[in-house]
Amino acid sequence: MSEEQKPANINPEQPTETWFSSWFDTPYYHILYKERNDTEAQLFMDNITNYLNLPENAKVLDLACGKGRHSIYLNQLGFDVLGADLSENSIVEASKNTNDTLHFKVHDMREPFEEKYDAIFNLFTSFGYFEKDEDNLTTLIAIKESLSEYGFAVIDFMNVNQVLNTLVPEETKTVEGIHFHLKRYLKDGHIYKEIDFEDKGQKFHFTEKVKALTLQDFEALMEEAGIYLLDTFGDYKLKKFYRNESERLIMIFK
Template identity: 50%
Template sequence: MRAVEWFENWFETSYYHTLYKNRDESEAQKFIERVVKQLDLKTGAKVLDLACGRGRHSQILAQLGFHVTGADLSKNSIQHAKTHISEEVEFIVHDMREPLKKSFDAVFNLFTSFGYFDHVSDNLKVLKSVRSELNPQGSFILDFLNSRHAIETMVPTEEKLIDGCHFHINRYVEDGIIVKKIRVIDPKNKVDTQYFEKVNAFSFDDLSKMLDMAGFKVVDVWGDYKLNKFEEKSASERCIFYCQPKL
């Protein structure tokens, strides 16, 4: 029997959405608008929001005039996303390692939704699937963290109280993987349990090599959501690749 992956447990629980309920929607809106301008996407373009979660980026892309497919492995997230569905968005449950039998003008993988798998080959599968889904002149945005910055600025322990739930968070690096251990104490529902978030601490070079192996050329790399240039050794918080298929 196949072992259940950490994300199959954590992303399906309501506590995941409680912990991250206060994300900056204004920042997300402005980031998407800046990226779309850089890509020069035309109204009506077909785009894929890969690992879309509850669809916040999908909805922004739809509002900008694109035909959007939002895909995520979490049935819970997709079910929620469909409650806010518009006719320009299709939400589907999908494993991003497997290619969709569709073609897109752009694919977005945002908010560190890459690097979850233990084996490098599985992470490479994701990129190869994206390559197969893109039109020859299409664009791919891979929004990853700057692992070096994340490790150097890591807060080892943190506690939060949200909606009556206590979150005890521990962060550490283990075997090249950035780990967040999350203990959830929910007195109302008599819950005391533990979840994990894990992401490979891929460097800029690691990501560049994987993208090349998957058939991409890198057009630009940004270090934050304002699209400033990426500097691995500086305070760049993000490592955002703008790629196109190699012809």
């Protein structure tokens, strides 16, 4: 999920419940995470689309697409792709890549789409952001309702057990001359990341907050949503999921 083009509405006193709509809409979010590995992302898309055996020209939804790096590559693979994200600035940036079979729109993932899709991808831990737990169920139901009769959905989430086992409580990352001071911790069933930095003489503070959803939590939500979990994988090479060791929790459902 998840910049620029128009000036970001940055307020150092952001209310927690809107952290994802404010933080993702700033250029600083994309500066901090600029090291994301495009080669790894493309390998994942190659592997998962082959696994799903999607038909040629399949209609694909990249849900919480950010600036569209996955959407663009999926389109290059030959699919008819819509990238959707809550961040208006990210969609403005992504839309520069629009063509006849690649489009982008601002959309809240809690709302279903009128169009039906052969595949829906929710990638890079773009789930579990909401203040209300019931919104996670609402989102799963919206995904279900946006799938075609034979469509598949994929959620690529962090493996909470592995994250907590390897959590770095504090560190500083310097990117483009900005020193990002990061603090991470578990509180009330959520994994928090406090982000403090200074730029152009102004101090900023943002908080990332993601529900610490385990596979068992997802299974319970999916059962309630009437979703069928078909398979799980533990990394982008689609290796087996191991509860305490796997890097990712990748779930395939319909």
